[in-house]
Amino acid sequence: MGPEKDDGRCEVPTESRGCELKHKMSSLVHTETSLSDKMTDSWELDLIKLSQEAMGKAYCPYSKFPVGAALLTTDGKVFTGCNVENACSNLGLCAERVAVNKAVSEGYRNFKAIAVCSEVVDTYITPCGGCRQVLLEFGQTWIVLMSKPDLSYEKRTVVDLIPMPFVLKIRD
Helix, strand or coil: CCCECCCCEECCCHHHHCCCCHHHHHHHCCCCEECCCCCCCCHHHHHHHHHHHHHCCCECCCCCCCEEEEEEECCCEEEEEECECCCCHHHCECHHHHHHHHHHHCCCCCEEEEEEEECCCCCCCCCCHHHHHHHHCCCCCCEEEEECCCCCEEEEEHHHHCCCCCCCCCCC
């Protein structure tokens, strides 16, 4: 894990984030952006790289465990998120929920995929139970890309990660 910056953010070394495309992708780490024009055939890797870049913005002074997420809407917009910790631990926010909340607050509710990353090298990072439930709120069949720093990843659907899901019908 990276050293802490003065502002509490965890500095993640560039080489561990796999940001070779940082110059190409840097314009995609805004609140709302379109990935469709800049997507390569390997859009999944592009999304993972964006999640790694978002991880570099994590505020994790307590756990020293930065996490990043990049959420792709069905119309090609990308919303990124990082974990934001708080001294009162239950007030902290996970990267996945930050990305989802940014998208929803801008009017987006239809998602194609979310990429999640951390600095863990020996296993794929998975969303916590709370994040799985939040992802499920927006559909069961969209994709979750769980990655490692070397850009390898495992691909699952939301419902794969939360069997026997708790869902309610939305009333009109």
